[in-house]
Amino acid sequence: MDQIAFLEPRPAVLSRRREIVADLLDLLPEGCLVHEPRELVPFETDAFVSYRRLPLAVALPETTQQVAAVLKYCHRYGVPVVPRGAGTSLAGGAIPQEDAVVIGLSKMAQILEVDFANRTATVQAGVTNLAISDAVSADGYFYAPDPSSQLACTIGGNIGMNSGGAHCLKYGVTTNNLLGVKLVLIDGTIVDLGGKALDAGGLDLLGVVCGGEGQLGIVTEATVRLVARPEGARPVLFGFDSSEEAGACVADVIGAGIIPVAIEFMDKPAIEICEAFAQAGYPMDVEALLIVEVEGSEAEMDAMLASIIEIAGRHGVKVVKECQSATEAALIWKGRKSAFGATGRIADYICMDGTVPLSQLPHVLRGTAEIVAKHGLRVANVFHAGDGNMHPLILFNANDPDDAARAEAAGNEILKLCVDAGGCLTGEHGVGIEKRDLMRHQYSEADLAQQMAVRAAFDPQWLLNPSKVFPLEGRPAA
Amino acid sequence: MTPIHEPLSEEAAARLVMIAGLSATPFSISGGGTRSLLPAADGAEQLSTRGLNGIVAYNPAEMTMTARAGTPLEKVEAALAENRQMLAFEPVDLRGVLGSSGIPTIGGVFATNASGPRRFVAGAARDSLLGVRFVNGKGEIVKAGGRVMKNVTGLDLAKLLAGSHGSLALLTEVTFRVLPMPETAVTIVISGLNDAEATAAMATAMGLPVEVSGAAHLPESVRGRFAGGALPDGAATVLRLEGLAASVSVRAQKLADAMAGFGAVSQCDAGLTQRLWREIRDAAPYADGTSRPLWRVSVAPTAGQQLVAALRLETGVDAFYDWQGGLVWLRMESDPEAALLRRYIKAVGGGHATLLRARPDVLAATDIFQPQADAVAALQTAVKASFDPGGLFRSRMTG
Known part of the structure; x- marks a missing residue:
């Protein structure tokens, strides 16, 4: 199903492979360059496993200065560079190409400073998302964005993709929790954007670097906002007879001015898959499930839940299940957060990530079911309903090329449906290569040209992660 | 008197910019003119969003609103209040301290990233901004972002436009997130x-x-x-x-x-709370009818009082703090002391200072926005050129 094209490798780079490796070995300490083909295999793809390319070499620098030295070299000799965090991208954001040097941040994994008085943590880009919260939790703080891959994914990757998570309904996504970065530009220049002070003194360059998918520079350090952990948090399960009723309930809860920390949605196939994996105690006799989490003191949680239960009652809620212990609460989230992994155990899947306006949820859920049925496939829906960020998992058999092609076609149709409903192609996973060729469905030529012009302002030669985000045809001449 | 252009539609604005490009006529972009103290660039014609007026879409259940850039802020807030909703970032109203008139516009609020007391926990204007439509310096109509809460499709150009002070493009329409009003x-x-x-x-x-x-x-x-x-x-x-x-x-x-x-x-109580925080938001004590220099300084929360303590040893300052101490409203006795202030900001760990008010000749002679490090300034210049290659939009922010 190799349909998404990569840029043609530059012959001038491929032919100098040996020289480039020798030069990079000189630039980096021992053990910081991977170049044996066999050892390059772990870097050939990310969590978007249907595509893979063996890179020219992988640099694993230990300092910002080393990142700068490698970038300066690649810039001078016109060698493409692909940044990599933990390689958990679902959109192919970290997949390399044959003529590229991968810069992996895995050796830069130190927490540099925790500053409770200013509620900030300054960390190296290779620190995992969860490690930040772990480092501050004993003092009653946490780092809010919580992508499902938070055990593995790095803050550098989170910044590249502007990652979200289940709890961003209340706390926002990466860009809302990021105060500053140390950024290495393609020519090796090191700049500091932002810091512990709020907002930019000039143009908000940090705002466009976050979510820039590694095309604007390589982030080596980040200063993030810490938040005081709430007194308590309680997830509650609401089971419904239909997806439409669950979707309408979400819209009414938000419309009533109630903003829980999280509202997660699962349909029957997703419930079955996750329950089999996590034994989370999900009700099995419902067609759709909402996990609604509220937080605060006991009294606050009780008051908010009473309002939500009343609204759910108007939508014929069949089951309301409050968890009785912290263990039960943890299980409920384990089930939800392992949805992708659990699905991967029973079938191959591709995960879509379109976001739609809340009022369109029932319509898009119906349309998704129709599209998938038309292609003779199955779908499990599990997503962040409170902000309309959908995640249909299209199940298929990767060993059957026809099946795989149909899954990809169905996925593209679903994303177009999301855009046509007033939404977007991707809410938190990023464009990568996966959605690159659909960009014209969402943006006009002028829209894309403006984005590409900004990209070129940072990287005029298009060396950084060059096969991603923007359709390959119609790019400006570098 | 410099001509004032008030296009009545996005298309008319685009045409105007395109034609101006042919004769390299520069523009100074304005909303409701509430920051009229900041002098327009020499020879620039005024381009106002006032003709682009009206709420385009508002769905309270989705907590989003779309409005044309020139829509008065008052109109936006009134529509939100009818549904017990609000802008989370509490936009600042500087008319008091600037002694200016004019009607704040929603486009101006986002173009200046004008955020009040809740900013340090609920985000700035830029964090509420979901999507924009704008006319770039080539006279092209461009959209970025959208109307959904989570959107990482392509580069987040809306962030760049928020706080760009009219230096990149003419905002024509903004879509933003709103929140329920607290009980x-x-x-x-x-x-x-x-x-x-x-x-x-x-x-x-x-x-x-x-x-x-x-x-x-x-x-x-x-x-x-x-x-x-x-x-x-x-x-x-x-x-x-x-x-x-x-x-x-x-x-x-x-x-x-x-x-x-x-x-x-x-x-x-609630009544006094409402009054107090509105006054903190608008720096009410400095709505004093003078043109004594007034700075808005953003540093780390613990650095605010260090900065003020250091300045007090050298010059007469009056100050109060918002954002847990990180936002310092600073009124100088006579000279803005820009060099001194910025040296001390650097010494306490960095941040930025914007000069909001001073005598016209002082405003004209001072870097009102924080000067950037060379490499960052070069990036800013390149980004500015990517929106406005002909340098049509003049602004104190990027020159």
């Missing part, structure tokens, strides 16, 4: 703390699970000029709590207990 609000007041003690008290409060939504320190020199003098004697460190009434009263008790060790604690 009630109270303020816990701790009296008699000096600036350093207040900074420590605010940091402690922000570490508690009580969701403080405003944290300001009003030194003795300004305290009496807030809330009609209703705050207790001595400096006032004020902490706001918002939400459901039942929850607010529980949290207020917890917070008051935790703050008792710092100083005498009292409480303001």
Whole structure:
């Protein structure tokens, strides 16, 4: 199903492979360059496993200065560079190409400073998302964005993709929790954007670097906002007879001015898959499930839940299940957060990530079911309903090329449906290569040209992660 | 008198910019003209969004609104209030301190990233901005972002336009997130703390699970000029709590207990709270009818009082603090002391200072926006050129 094209490798780079490796070995300490083909295999793809390319070499620098030295070299000799965090991208954001040097941040994994008085943590880009919260939790703080891959994914990757998570309904996504970065530009220049002070003194360059998918520079350090952990948090399960009723309930809860920390949605196939994996105690006799989490003191949680239960009652809620212990609460989230992994155990899947306006949820859920049925496939829906960020998992058999092609076609149709409903192609996973060729469905030529012009302002030669985000045809001449 | 252009549609604005490009006629972009103190660039014609007026879409259940850039802020807030919703970032109204008239517009609010007290927990204007439509310097109509809460499709150009002060493009339409209005609000007041003690008290409060939504320190020199003098004697460190009434009263008790060790604690009711925080938002004590230099400084929360203490040794300043101490409103006696101020900002760990008010000749001669490091300035110039290659849009921010 190799349909998404990569840029043609530059012959001038491929032919100098040996020289480039020798030069990079000189630039980096021992053990910081991977170049044996066999050892390059772990870097050939990310969590978007249907595509893979063996890179020219992988640099694993230990300092910002080393990142700068490698970038300066690649810039001078016109060698493409692909940044990599933990390689958990679902959109192919970290997949390399044959003529590229991968810069992996895995050796830069130190927490540099925790500053409770200013509620900030300054960390190296290779620190995992969860490690930040772990480092501050004993003092009653946490780092809010919580992508499902938070055990593995790095803050550098989170910044590249502007990652979200289940709890961003209340706390926002990466860009809302990021105060500053140390950024290495393609020519090796090191700049500091932002810091512990709020907002930019000039143009908000940090705002466009976050979510820039590694095309604007390589982030080596980040200063993030810490938040005081709430007194308590309680997830509650609401089971419904239909997806439409669950979707309408979400819209009414938000419309009533109630903003829980999280509202997660699962349909029957997703419930079955996750329950089999996590034994989370999900009700099995419902067609759709909402996990609604509220937080605060006991009294606050009780008051908010009473309002939500009343609204759910108007939508014929069949089951309301409050968890009785912290263990039960943890299980409920384990089930939800392992949805992708659990699905991967029973079938191959591709995960879509379109976001739609809340009022369109029932319509898009119906349309998704129709599209998938038309292609003779199955779908499990599990997503962040409170902000309309959908995640249909299209199940298929990767060993059957026809099946795989149909899954990809169905996925593209679903994303177009999301855009046509007033939404977007991707809410938190990023464009990568996966959605690159659909960009014209969402943006006009002028829209894309403006984005590409900004990209070129940072990287005029298009060396950084060059096969991603923007359709390959119609790019400006570098 | 320089000509003022007020296109009545996005298409007309695009045409105007395209034609101006042919003769390289520069523009100075304005919204409601509330920042009229900032002099337009020499020879630039004024391009106003005032003709682009009206709410395009508002769906309270989706917590989003789309409005044309020239829509008066008042109209936006009134429509939101009808549904008990609001802008989370509490846009600042500078008319008082600038002594200016004019009607703040929603486009101007986003173009200046004008964010008030709740900013330090709920985000700035830029964090609420979901999507934009604009006319770039080539006269092209461009859209970026969208109308959904989560969107990482392509580069986040909306962030660049927020706070760009008319230097990149003419905003024609903005889509933004809104929040439910809190049912009630109270303020816990701790009296008699000096600036350093207040900074420590605010940091402690922000570490508690009580969701403080405003944290300001009003030194003795300004305290009496807030809330009609209703705050207790001595400096006032004020902490706001918002939400459901039942929850607010529980949290207020917890917070008051935790703050008792710092100083005498009292409480303001909802009415006084509303007035107090509006005045903090708009720097009301400095709405003094003078043109004494007024700075808005953003540093790390603990650095605010260090900065002021250092400045006091060298020059006459009057100051109060918002954002847990990180936003400093700073009024100088006569000279803006830009070089001194920026040297000390660097010394306390970095940040930025914007000169909002001074005599016209002083404003013209001072870097009103924070100068950037060379490499960052070069990036800014390149980004500016990517929106406006002909340099049509003149702004103090990018020259």
